[in-house]
Amino acid sequence: MDTPPVPSVLAMLLCDQIIIDAQTQKKSLIGIFDSFNAVVFPASANIAVYAKLADAEGQYGFKIRIVHLRDERLIGEVSTEGMIQTRLEPADVAVYFVGFSVPEPGKYEFQLFANDAYLTRITMEARQIGVPPTWQQPQQP
Amino acid sequence: MAAAPTALIANSGPVSPSGTHHSSEAPRPGVLPRQKHNLRVVPFRTDAPPNSAIPQTVLFGGLRHPALIMRQAMPLRTETVETGGVSVVWDEGNEFGFGDTFGAAMDDFSRTISELYIELAEAQSLSQDLSAIREKLSAYIEVRRR
Numbered sequence: 001m002d003t004p005p006v007p008s009v010l011a012m013l014l015c016d017q018i019i020i021d022a023q024t025q026k027k028s029l030i031g032i033f034d035s036f037n038a039v040v041f042p043a044s045a046n047i048a049v050y051a052k053l054a055d056a057e058g059q060y061g062f063k064i065r066i067v068h069l070r071d072e073r074l075i076g077e078v079s080t081e082g083m084i085q086t087r088l089e090p091a092d093v094a095v096y097f098v099g100f101s102v103p104e105p106g107k108y109e110f111q112l113f114a115n116d117a118y119l120t121r122i123t124m125e126a127r128q129i130g131v132p133p134t135w136q137q138p139q140q141p
Numbered sequence: 142m143a144a145a146p147t148a149l150i151a152n153s154g155p156v157s158p159s160g161t162h163h164s165s166e167a168p169r170p171g172v173l174p175r176q177k178h179n180l181r182v183v184p185f186r187t188d189a190p191p192n193s194a195i196p197q198t199v200l201f202g203g204l205r206h207p208a209l210i211m212r213q214a215m216p217l218r219t220e221t222v223e224t225g226g227v228s229v230v231w232d233e234g235n236e237f238g239f240g241d242t243f244g245a246a247m248d249d250f251s252r253t254i255s256e257l258y259i260e261l262a263e264a265q266s267l268s269q270d271l272s273a274i275r276e277k278l279s280a281y282i283e284v285r286r287r
Contacts, residue, residue, distance in 0.1 A: 020151070026161070052159070065194060076146070083154065114202065115214075118203050
């Protein structure tokens with residue numbers, strides 16, 4: 001059997017949630033972001049990764065690697081398999097990271113691989129923010 | 142205690158077809174199904190000891206050019222530069238990409254290789270060496286058919 005073609009990536013995005021309409025398969029990406037704010041680290045995050053692929057057909061082993069860019073350290077990796085029926089239509093890939101621990105502020109990268117071939121990456125900046133000022137009731141006149 | 146991190150995909154797999162627009166959206170008849178959790182857990186490795194995310198060798202499939210597609214992934218070798226940065230090297234064609242990080246080096250390689258392919262494809266006459274590189278590149282890259 002021929003090796004499946006190398007997919008072209010049309011888009012890769014991080015968001016809070018991906019809602020898939022059961023009837024039309026349309027995806028709604030909710031809360032697209034590229035930076036993550038937390039008061040304390042390590043911070044727990046729920047991150048959905050969405051990618052739109054073209055030119056792909058066949059069985060693929062997908063891998064998403066999460067890399068801390070400060071020292072190019074691998075901090076997480078997920079592998080899963082998926083079948084793309086026809087290269088005549090684009091396909092969507094969605095993976096959800098639940099309770100993912102962001103160890104410290106800095107830049108992180110989500111790298112997408114298909115059949116061990118590097119396809120693309122998207123970066124996320126984790127920022128430490130101060131505690132918001134306590135809300136105080138206005139003084140009565 | 143915090144729950145262990147997990148990765149989830151849809152029960153049908155990570156891939157789904159693109160959405161379809163119905164030009165005449167008919168009202169959906171009947172009662173809607175009950176809400177259900179239609180996801181399954183896939184292995185998410187976070188327990189491995191911290192290690193470098195720069196592989197010694199990697200297959201390149203990240204060509205970003207609207208007119209070009211890849212026939213097959215290109216085998217690359219990586220080098221960490223002592224003064225900082227990463228190189229990815231295509232030994233067969235003696236080309237490389239460089240960047241502050243592995244991802245940046247791959248982006249640079251993508252640009253370099255796209256420009257080289259187009260330059261060689263448009264050239265009227267080439268030396269023997271450049272002809273050989275064009276032939277090697279053609280094994281990995283081709284023009285997208287419209």
